[in-house]
Amino acid sequence: xxxxxxxxxxxxxxxxxxxxxxxxxxxxxxxxxxxxxxxxxxxxxxxxxxxxxxxxxxxxxxxxxxxxxxxxxxxxxxxxxxxxxxxxxxxxxxxxxxxxxxxxxxxxxxxxxxxxxxxxxxxxxxxxxxxxxxxxxxxxxxxxxxxxxxxxxxxxxxxxxxxxxxxxxxxxxxxxxxxxxxxxxxxxxxxxxxxxxxxxxxxxxxxxxxxxxxxxxxxxxxxxxxxxxxxxxxxxxxxxxxxxxxxxxxxxxxxxxxxxxxxxxxxxxxxxxxxxxxxxxxxxxxxxxxxxxxxxxxxxxxxxxxxxxxxxxxxxxxxxxxxxxxxxxxxxxxxxxxxxxxxxxxxxxxxxxxxxxxxxxxxxxxxxxxxxxxxxxxxxxxxxxxxxxxxxxxxxxxxxxxxxxxxxxxxxxxxxxxxxxxxxxxxxxxxxxxxxxxxxxxxxxxxxxxxxxxxxxxxxxxxxxxxxxxxxxxxxxxxxxxxxxxxxxxxxxxxxxxxxxxxxxxxxxxxxxxxxxxxxxxxxxxxxxxxxxxxxxxxxxxxxxxxxxxxxxxxxxxxxxxxxxxxxxxxxxxxxxxxxxxxxxxxxxxxxxxxxxxxxxxxxxxxxxxxxxxxxxxxxxxxxxxxxxxxxxxxxxxxxxxxxxxxxxxxxxxxxxxxxxxxxxxxxxxxxxxxxxxxxxxxxxxxxxxxxxxxxxxxxxxxxxxxxxxxxxxxxxxxxxxxxxxxxxxxxxxxxxxxxxx
Amino acid sequence: xxxxxxxxxxxxxxxxxxxxxxxxxxxxxxxxxxxxxxxxxxxxxxxxxxxxxxxxxxxxxxxxxxxxxxxxxxxxxxxxxxxxxxxxxxxxxxxxxxxxxxxxxxxxxxxxxxxxxxxxxxxxxxxxxxxxxxxxxxxxxxxxxxxxxxxxxxxxxxxxxxxxxxxxxxxxxxxxxxxxxxxxxxxxxxxxxxxxxxxxxxxxxxxxxxxxxxxxxxxxxxxx
Numbered sequence: 020x021x022x023x024x025x026x027x028x029x030x031x032x033x034x035x036x037x038x039x040x041x042x043x044x045x046x047x048x049x050x051x052x053x054x055x056x057x058x059x060x061x062x063x064x065x066x067x068x069x070x071x072x073x074x075x076x077x078x079x080x081x082x083x084x085x086x087x088x089x090x091x092x093x094x095x096x097x098x099x100x101x102x103x104x105x106x107x108x109x110x111x112x113x114x115x116x117x118x119x120x121x122x123x124x125x126x127x128x129x130x131x132x133x134x135x136x137x138x139x140x141x142x143x144x145x146x147x148x149x150x151x152x153x154x155x156x157x158x159x160x161x162x163x164x165x166x167x168x169x170x171x172x173x174x175x176x177x178x179x180x181x182x183x184x185x186x187x188x189x190x191x192x193x194x195x196x197x198x199x200x201x202x203x204x205x206x207x208x209x210x211x212x213x214x215x216x217x218x219x220x221x222x223x224x225x226x227x228x229x230x231x232x233x234x235x236x237x238x239x240x241x242x243x244x245x246x247x248x249x250x251x252x253x254x255x256x257x258x259x260x261x262x263x264x265x266x267x268x269x270x271x272x273x274x275x276x277x278x279x280x281x282x283x284x285x286x287x288x289x290x291x292x293x294x295x296x297x298x299x300x301x302x303x304x305x306x307x308x309x310x311x312x313x314x315x316x317x318x319x320x321x322x323x324x325x326x327x328x329x330x331x332x333x334x335x336x337x338x339x340x341x342x343x344x345x346x347x348x349x350x351x352x353x354x355x356x357x358x359x360x361x362x363x364x365x366x367x368x369x370x371x372x373x374x375x376x377x378x379x380x381x382x383x384x385x386x387x388x389x390x391x392x393x394x395x396x397x398x399x400x401x402x403x404x405x406x407x408x409x410x411x412x413x414x415x416x417x418x419x420x421x422x423x424x425x426x427x428x429x430x431x432x433x434x435x436x437x438x439x440x441x442x443x444x445x446x447x448x449x450x451x452x453x454x455x456x457x458x459x460x461x462x463x464x465x466x467x468x469x470x471x472x473x474x475x476x477x478x479x480x481x482x483x484x485x486x487x488x489x490x491x492x493x494x495x496x497x498x499x500x501x502x503x504x505x506x507x508x509x510x511x512x513x514x515x516x517x518x519x520x521x522x523x524x525x526x527x528x529x530x531x532x533x534x535x536x537x538x539x540x541x542x543x544x545x546x547x548x549x550x551x552x553x554x555x556x557x558x559x560x561x562x563x564x565x566x567x568x569x570x571x572x573x574x575x576x577x578x579x580x581x582x583x584x585x586x587x588x589x590x591x592x593x594x595x596x597x598x599x600x601x602x603x604x605x606x607x608x609x610x611x612x613x614x615x616x617x618x619x620x621x622x623x624x625x626x627x628x629x630x631x632x633x634x635x636x637x638x639x640x641x642x643x644x645x646x647x648x649x650x651x652x653x654x655x656x657x658x659x660x661x662x663x664x665x666x667x668x669x670x671x672x673x674x675x676x677x678x679x680x681x682x683x684x685x686x687x688x689x690x691x692x693x694x695x696x697x698x699x700x701x702x703x704x705x706x707x708x709x710x711x712x713x714x715x716x717x718x719x720x721x722x723x724x725x726x727x728x729x730x731x732x733x734x735x736x737x738x739x740x741x742x743x744x745x746x747x748x749x750x751x752x753x754x755x756x757x758x759x760x761x
Numbered sequence: 762x763x764x765x766x767x768x769x770x771x772x773x774x775x776x777x778x779x780x781x782x783x784x785x786x787x788x789x790x791x792x793x794x795x796x797x798x799x800x801x802x803x804x805x806x807x808x809x810x811x812x813x814x815x816x817x818x819x820x821x822x823x824x825x826x827x828x829x830x831x832x833x834x835x836x837x838x839x840x841x842x843x844x845x846x847x848x849x850x851x852x853x854x855x856x857x858x859x860x861x862x863x864x865x866x867x868x869x870x871x872x873x874x875x876x877x878x879x880x881x882x883x884x885x886x887x888x889x890x891x892x893x894x895x896x897x898x899x900x901x902x903x904x905x906x907x908x909x910x911x912x913x914x915x916x917x918x919x920x921x922x923x924x925x926x927x928x929x930x931x932x933x934x935x936x937x938x939x940x941x942x943x944x945x946x947x948x949x950x951x952x953x954x955x956x957x958x959x960x961x962x963x964x965x966x967x968x969x970x971x972x973x974x975x976x977x978x979x980x981x982x983x984x985x
Binding site (some may be wrong): 020022023025026027029030031032034035036037038040041042046049050051053054057066067068069085340380470750 | 787788789791792793794795796797800804807841843845849892916929933934939944
């Protein structure tokens with residue numbers, strides 16, 4: 020018997036035939052295909068019994084109710100709460116991706132102490148006892164040296180009780196420098212303070228408005244309470260309510276509006292005055308309101324408008340033709356329930372008072388104040404009394420020192436807090452330097468205008484404590500981090516919803532038990548007060564934040580725990596006869612307090628027109644979260660590649676403007692402003708006016724995680740703050756700029 | 762030309778016949794060896810290698826429990842209020858009776874000591890668990906379709922001991938999905954639970970059910 024090559028071939032053929040006649044190949048093929056559908060790293064929601072926890076989303080000031088589904092202690096899906104008065108079951112893409120903030124890698128897992136250079140990212144973990152002791156020791160030393168005023172706190176806390184607790188801590192410690200993070204609501208509050216004489220929030224009866232005149236408000240880009248506004252817009256479409264968008268670029272809102280009017284940026288208040296001119300000249304105003312409930316209309320306001328703001332004059336400054344001005348004025352005045360709104364984009368920058376006063380005056384002219392479909396003054400809800408703080412002598416002396424941000428001074432009497440003026444005081448060190456800074460739910464290094472100088476200012480502070488849940492841009496610069504729970508782990512009250520027109524209070528309830536070594540910032544503040552001892556500890560008679568919340572909310576807490584909100588359904592705003600508490604007890608078109616100022620003067624952008632020929636505008640989109648909360652990865656996935664491509668921000672530019680700079684689609688260009696420069700990629704778009712270029716807000720983080728850091732340009736690096744002459748708040752709506760081919 | 766060719770080929774024929782009688786047999790023998798070996802590999806060795814054998818954490822006796830409960834399978838495998846199906850019971854249900862050891866079974870003692878006292882959920886191995894990409898509603902089949910548990914799960918309720926759970930080493934799934942027979946033959950409705958088996962029933966009953974699953978756009982009814 021001879022075994023040759025053919026034998027082996029034959030063996031192979033036999034083996035092949037045998038395998039083919041066995042189930043092996045078919046089974047392996049089937050299993051491999053199943054295997055490829057089930058990678059072990061693909062997240063799969065837990066299976067088991069669903070439970071639902073109702074709570075409030077605090078990722079933006081929208082105040083939506085959410086229902087979070089979970090299995091055991093694992094949250095698996097966030098949905099809109101169907102019976103919530105603000106969002107009625109709707110939810111936005113940020114709210115939907117909130118679980119990534121809860122379970123994402125960017126969370127801070129335990130108290131941290133900086134070990135390397137500031138910002139080097141070198142940390143060592145501490146226990147809570149150690150961390151509280153370290154902060155208390157530093158703060159005690161500063162206090163003993165007699166300068167408690169040199170401790171400042173920046174808080175963007177969404178809970179009114181947390182804000183009160185922080186203010187109380189600062190008062191007991193002896194510092195006047197408790198700062199909050201302002202939005203367009205603060206400008207509206209200032210307008211209501213000046214024109215109505217009341218401390219109230221603006222409430223927009225969007226659902227019943229019959230004609231919407233929006234001065235650059237991103238009604239469909241995240242303005243106010245986004246989901247509510249989206250729903251209102253659906254209602255407008257159904258009942259053929261006209262939406263007129265006045266804006267220099269084709270935002271989502273402009274694209275979906277019935278009429279889009281392009282305007283030279285920064286001249287919105289002029290246009291409002293031009294519209295007022297037509298209404299007054301043609302006697303289209305609400306005579307009853309103007310004659311009986313408003314003061315100094317004929318003598319001052321009417322004269323001011325008729326003398327200075329004819330459609331022809333306004334047409335020259337705004338670039339809007341006079342026929343359009345007349346048409347809009349007539350439509351607006353004759354419509355049932357007209358409403359004019361302002362606050363640019365999402366309203367993250369408070370904005371110029373000239374706009375707020377002019378637009379509010381326009382509403383007043385047509386009687387759209389405290390009436391169906393108009394703007395309502397929703398008075399602040401009464402808060403339960405806490406025992407007064409018994410300051411010791413150090414605290415008394417310290418808190419009498421002037422605030423570093425000039426809020427409440429003669430220059431800016433209406434302002435409670437002026438975060439935008441804080442960093443210049445830090446840099447100058449006058450009237451006194453800051454020795455320690457506490458940061459709660461805020462990321463000033465990223466969100467404040469002129470972020471480079473904010474960063475430099477912060478670097479001058481010897482001791483920075485962050486209470487952030489995330490390694491954000493400011494937490495990365497701090498010396499100690501005492502991480503807060505994230506919103507889905509917290510129990511705290513939530514103030515209404517931005518722009519909601521009925522008194523509302525919400526309760527953020529823990530959906531899951533905290534999984535990391537974090538503590539509620541309220542608890543951290545109480546612990547800190549107790550560690551400092553003396554009069555400071557005495558000012559905090561609560562053993563925990565929950566205890567404080569129970570005492571503050573009283574009986575309401577039980578109802579809140581059950582429904583997670585309490586709303587005054589039958590609320591009606593004050594009638595015109597009782598609504599106004601100005602010096603004249605009437606509505607003031609030109610507030611008495613501003614008689615000597617020029618309240619309607621436009622705010623000019625920073626920069627020299629010859630060196631910087633174009634204007635750079637920031638814009639907001641629903642797909643980028645630009646505040647303290649950074650984008651979760653799901654949301655970043657939705658950003659178009661005409662906005663962010665790889666790590667490049669794209670600049671929106673009109674073909675004509677691009678031509679003057681010799682730029683083509685996709686070119687890299689260097690964008691320069693008086694504040695700084697950044698490389699950008701060119702995106703040519705007819706949707707933006709010639710002479711204006713735009714970048715989105717919220718990109719260009721340097722911290723967080725690899726999903727967010729290093730993507731795009733932070734526009735705040737390129738824009739400075741322009742304090743409003745009336746409110747003192749940041750009124751910068753853009754800056755002069757130039758582009759050069761890179 | 763053609764003559765030359767013919768002669769040439771006849772020469773080669775002769776050569777093969779002369780030396781190849783035995784050789785052909787050897788070649789065939791090798792073929793058979795290859796065939797037999799690979800058939801054994803394919804039908805016997807491969808299934809043994811493909812599945813790992815796992816024992817349930819506690820050996821549960823369905824018969825014993827079935828005698829003590831009033832509502833049959835649904836006493837423990839029930840529908841929740843929202844219509845979802847509970848599947849294997851959670852510890853909370855077991856504790857209702859087994860807070861302490863009831864009988865003399867070694868398995869029960871282990872269950873109480875290892876899980877009940879330590880408040881750890883029993884990691885039951887679920888024979889019938891479908892892949893995550895399959896959406897299956899018990900309510901639609903049991904409540905609306907009035908199907909018996911046995912149709913898909915077999916005579917589980919009549920078992921006195923839990924059989925070995927076989928886990929596919931490639932996919933991680935239970936062997937019950939493909940079926941015990943490696944060739945995929947089945948005798949009972951519950952022997953296999955692949956998509957074809959779902960389809961078989963849905964095809965038969967499509968007139969009655971107006972079953973959307975069998976229509977052209979039906980993929981996303983089950984695969985979400």
